[in-house]
Amino acid sequence: MRILHTSDWHIGRTFHGHSTLDALAGVLAALVQQVRDQRVNLVIVAGDVFDSATPAAPAYTLLTDTLVALREAGARVVVTSGNHDSAARLGFQARLLREGIHVLTDPLAVGTPVSIDDADGPVHVYGIPFLEPALVRHLWPGVELRSQAQTLDHAMGLVRADLATRGGRSVAIAHCFAAGVEPTPHLERDIQQGGLDVVPLSVFAGVDYAALGHIHGRQTLSDRIRYAGAPLHYSFGEGDKPRGSWLIDLDAAGHASIEWLDLPVPRRLVTLTAPLDELLADGRFAEFEDAWVSARYTDTAPQSDPMRRLQARFAHCATVVHAPAVVAERDGRTYAARVQAARDDLELIDAFLAHVRGGEGAVDDERGLLREVIGDRVAAEAIA
Missing domain, CATH: 3.60.21.10 (Metallo-dependent phosphatases)
Structure with missing residues (x-):
C-alpha cells in the first residue's frame, strides 16, 4: 500500500x-x-x-x-x-x-x-x-x-x-x-x-x-x-x-x-544581516527582493524609519531588528550622573543620546546640527 x-x-x-x-x-x-x-x-x-x-x-x-x-x-x-x-x-x-x-x-x-x-x-x-x-x-x-x-x-x-x-x-x-x-x-x-x-x-x-x-x-x-x-x-x-x-x-x-x-515554496524566507545602507543598496541582496525578509541591521545606533525604507526595496519585508555589531562599552555611570555632569546643553543632549543608543552619543554630523540649533536658540533668547 x-x-x-x-x-x-x-x-x-x-x-x-x-x-x-x-x-x-x-x-x-x-x-x-x-x-x-x-x-x-x-x-x-x-x-x-x-x-x-x-x-x-x-x-x-x-x-x-x-x-x-x-x-x-x-x-x-x-x-x-x-x-x-x-x-x-x-x-x-x-x-x-x-x-x-x-x-x-x-x-x-x-x-x-x-x-x-x-x-x-x-x-x-x-x-x-x-x-x-x-x-x-x-x-x-x-x-x-x-x-x-x-x-x-x-x-x-x-x-x-x-x-x-x-x-x-x-x-x-x-x-x-x-x-x-x-x-x-x-x-x-x-x-x-x-x-x-x-x-x-x-x-x-x-x-x-x-x-x-x-x-x-x-x-x-x-x-x-x-x-x-x-x-x-x-x-x-x-x-x-x-x-x-x-x-x-x-x-x-x-x-x-x-x-x-x-513541495513547492511559494515565497522563500530569508534573514538578512548587514548595516542598513548595505541592505538598502548592496547588489548581493538583489536575489531576495521578492522573498519574505527578516532584516537585522547592524548599525551601532538605531536608524530612522527602517521598515519603510527596507520595504521600498524588499516589498515583503516582515520584520526589522536592530542588532548592533558593536555595542559601546558602558562607563558605569547612571543616566542621572551623566546629566549632572553635563556642562552645557550639547553635553546634556549627548548624555541622553548615549543613554538611549546603547552608549553611543552624538556623531560629528549630529554635533554640527546641534550646535546650529543651540546657537540659534541662544541668539533668539538674547534678542528677546
Whole structure:
C-alpha cells in the first residue's frame, strides 16, 4: 500500500499579519497532484489541520475542497485533530464528506481502526486525536492519565489490544511531542509541562508505521516513526527547512520503504544581516527582493524609519531588528550622573543620546546640527 504522510496544515494562520490562505491553497494543490502522480492509496493528515479552534469560513472551504480533491485523485484520506484544532469543529464535517474520507476526532474510538484493503490484505489505520489528559481522563476511570506520555501510552495500548485480535498491517497517527525531536523555537504551541509530556518512542511499539504531527520540520526518529512537518513555512526559524511529505510503501509483511517528496515554496524566507545602507543598496541582496525578509541591521545606533525604507526595496519585508555589531562599552555611570555632569546643553543632549543608543552619543554630523540649533536658540533668547 502506498501512503502519503502530511500534517500541520494550519489553515487560517497568518504570517506577520499577512494571510497564508492563497499560498497554502497552491501548496495543497501540488500535494494533490503528487497523490495523483504517485498513485497514492492513502493520505494521512496528522493533526493541526486548522490553526485555531474557531476557523473562519474560508478555512473550512479550503479544507473541504482539498479533502475532496485528494479523494478524487484516487486516495482514501484519514484526518485526525491536533492541539490547535477544535476536535468538535473539525469532527462535525465527518458526516458531510463523501465515502473514503475519514475525520477521526473521538477519543473513545481510538481502538477502532479504519481498515483499508489492497492486494496484500488489510491495513488498519488507528487515528489518535490530540488527547489533553485533563479533558479525557474521565473517559477511562481508574486509569492514571496525568501526562501526554501516560495518555498516549494508554491509547496505544488500546490500539495494540485491537490489533492483536485483527492481525494484519497497521499504521498509527498521533499528534504529540515525541522524545528526540528538535522543535522550531517559539513556533509549535508548547504542549510540554516540564518533561512530563515528552512521549517516549517506545509508546509507539507494535505498529508498522507511526505518522506523527506537531513539529513543523520533517524529522526521522526511527525508520518507522516520523514527522512530516508543515507544508508551508510559518516562521523565519523554518526558512532553511524543506517542505513536503513522506511517501511510504508498505509491503505484505509490513516493511516500509520511505521517500521524501518536496513541495513547492511559494515565497522563500530569508534573514538578512548587514548595516542598513548595505541592505538598502548592496547588489548581493538583489536575489531576495521578492522573498519574505527578516532584516537585522547592524548599525551601532538605531536608524530612522527602517521598515519603510527596507520595504521600498524588499516589498515583503516582515520584520526589522536592530542588532548592533558593536555595542559601546558602558562607563558605569547612571543616566542621572551623566546629566549632572553635563556642562552645557550639547553635553546634556549627548548624555541622553548615549543613554538611549546603547552608549553611543552624538556623531560629528549630529554635533554640527546641534550646535546650529543651540546657537540659534541662544541668539533668539538674547534678542528677546
